[in-house]
Amino acid sequence: MQLNGSQIVLECLKEQGVDTIFGYPGGSILNIYDELYKQSDDFLHIRTSHEQGAAHAADGYARSTGKVGVCFATSGPGATNLVTGIATAYMDSVPMVAITCNVNLPLLGKDTFQEADIAGITMPITKHGYIVKDVRELADTLRKAFKIASTGRPGPVIVDITKDVTAKSCEFKKIKKVADKSAIKTYTDDNINVTIKMLKAAKRPFIYVGGGAIISGASKEVLEFAEKFDCPVCDTLMGKGAFDGTHPLYTGMIGMHGTKASNYGVSECDLLVTLGARFSDRVTGNTKTFASKAKILQIDIDAAEINKNIRTSYSIVGDLKEVLSEINAKLDQMDHTEWKEKINGYKEKFPLSYQTDKLTCPYIIETLYKLTQGDAIISTDVGQHQMWTAQYYKFRKPRTFLTSGGLGTMGYGLGACIGAKVGNPDKVCVNITGDGCFRMNMQELATASGYGLPIVEIIINNRVLGMVRQWQTLFYEKHYSQTVFEDKVDYCMVAKALGCEAVRITKKEEVEPALKKALGSKVPVVLDCVIEEDDKVFPMVPAGASISEAFDASDIEGEK
Structure with a gap:
């Protein structure tokens, strides 16, 4: 025709x-x-x-x-x-x-x-x-x-x-789309057998899960593998939700703002099993010292990622879901009780913590998790609020955390939240943003209100560019160059002008009632949450340092 x-x-x-x-x-x-x-x-x-x-x-x-x-x-x-x-x-x-x-x-x-x-x-x-x-x-x-x-x-x-x-x-001739079955298997049975030998030889193994586990739909296989291997599991920012964040084997995020349990564990392990991750600089810190005591096994679909940032001891190029399915079929149940006890000791000794006597972003996120029980799609922009979200919201399922991990795009979250709500109309969709990021693309609130999309926009408003200010405080002698908002922008008025409901939150006791109302609303709601300007994201690894050098507020106090 x-x-x-x-x-x-x-x-x-x-x-x-x-x-x-x-x-x-x-x-x-x-x-x-x-x-x-x-x-x-x-x-x-x-x-x-x-x-x-x-x-x-x-x-x-x-x-x-x-x-x-x-x-x-x-x-x-x-x-x-x-x-x-x-x-x-x-x-x-x-x-x-x-x-x-x-x-x-x-x-x-x-x-x-x-x-x-x-x-x-x-x-x-x-x-x-x-x-x-x-x-x-x-x-x-x-x-x-x-x-x-x-x-x-x-x-x-x-x-x-x-x-x-x-x-x-x-x-024009119509064609019927058919499933693509032309993919060539890129690994052999020998690759699987060598991998099994490496797994069996490990005494202090650690699993490091990236975004590839979500893309391949391998969450079920990752869970089976972790439980069979009896091994602690950490994830990257992009890997959130690939492994249940409430599982006893889970140790938290790895890297610059990862938990000490994950960072110390990876630094001390003898085998690091890398599943669909690319060894980003935000994960590895100093590449010369990263997992320096370990053999590194990497499984990834993209051959270009093998030995790009970190030299591996062995690797398999292939779809993670397929590769893990074969590994799981051949792997016997293992027992690493002594090693797990050591990592659990780190989890108990170095838990994530924040000030509980004031309104903070971690408190808001923990309350959001309590109300949603992880059954929501959370997007973020980039900065402190992004890291707090990754730390304090327990992501239990894949495709529930949307964030710009590689490019670090301020202004990403609101558009992504709108896209998620359109694609998942029955899901609660929440965007967590900072006041600096909100300014980048706040006009998309008009899109949400215009199409009647009941999303929730949580602004963590500290009136500064929080993550940049944190670096200025710690590494630039408090030279707050162009990071303080001294204008008179009223985000609630902006939100209302763009057709949304809006509530300002300044106290802890206001958080839960406001969130409950927003989550139950039939229209988009903006929550302007005013926190202190100098709250910091901890733990933290200085740029270029080893991840074993992670420090938090207590370490800073101890140096004084």
Whole structure:
């Protein structure tokens, strides 16, 4: 049948099972939006307040559902406004297809009004990028884009289409999407057998779980492996929820703001089993001393991550769910009671703690957990509140924690929360942000209110850029350069002006009633939680130091 380019785009989205799009219209993409108008019964389109919000929403939708997120933008500034969201998705391996439209083909490369080489601009931050200049290539290009975005190590793909292609017609043949079974097994039985020998030889093993465990859907296998191996488990920021945060084997997050139990345990173990993690600098600290007493076994789907940051003793390249299934089938029940007792001693001696005589972010997060019992999707922005959330909210299930781990994108959380709510309408969705991050994309509250999305936005308001100030306090002689907000912005008034309910919290006793009301609301609610400006996230490892050098407030007091 003969279809024009705009019709082909939407037909290909239907083939891929897409029914939700986040975007913002403009001149070059107008043909597609006109066709979307005609097919509005087939798609839910969420028009965000800014294209960056659309990218973050598509990201949050993808992370929380496991589907490919889709966003639309027009040419020039519309497309470039997606860049930060695309980079965020790339760093955290999130499947996304960004569809942009450019100027007409004869006008490309002539500095035409609202022209930008978005495929070139995003080349370093996408798995692949396409410029479609021929309508006959459009369908196959879109199909390839979705396959690339969702297979192997996932990531964003951009498809830029010239405007004339969206108007021209060609023959289109529908195809039925089938499960991709073409993946080649990248490991052997010998790899599994060598791994089993390493596991059996270990006396002080530790399991380190990253975001790959969530992407591969391996949570069940990770749990079975940890219990069979009888081994302590730590996780990364991206791995939160892959392993139950209430399980007795769980020791907390590892790294710069990880628990002392995890950091000390990994520093003393003789085998570190790395599951779907890439040895980020925020995890390893000084790479020369990281897990220096241990053999390192790494299992990851991306061969490029093997020996990139840390030299391994042995590695398996493959899908974590499949690899662990084979390991679990061959691994006998093991017993590491003595080692576990030592790690439990660290957990008892060095628990996470905070001041209980005042309103703090950890108290707010613990109260949120108590009210939700972990049955919520939590997004965050980046900074102190992000680390407190990772420390004090017990994530029990995968795809319940959405945060920018690799790029560290301030302004990510609200869009991601909107995407999560759209993809999971029956779930409680909460974004925890700082006042600095809230300013980045607070206009997306208008998106939430406009579409009647009952999300909860918790602002941890200390009137400073908290994490930067913490570093200035500890390492820059309290030179608070440009980190204090001395303006008169009223976040509750902003929230109400954007169509949301808002409550200001200044005392501990106000937290639970406000949270209960917000969680039960049918409209978006903003909670402006005013805390002290000098609260700090502990434990902490100085940049470049060994993770065994983690310190907290008591260590600082002891030095005085």
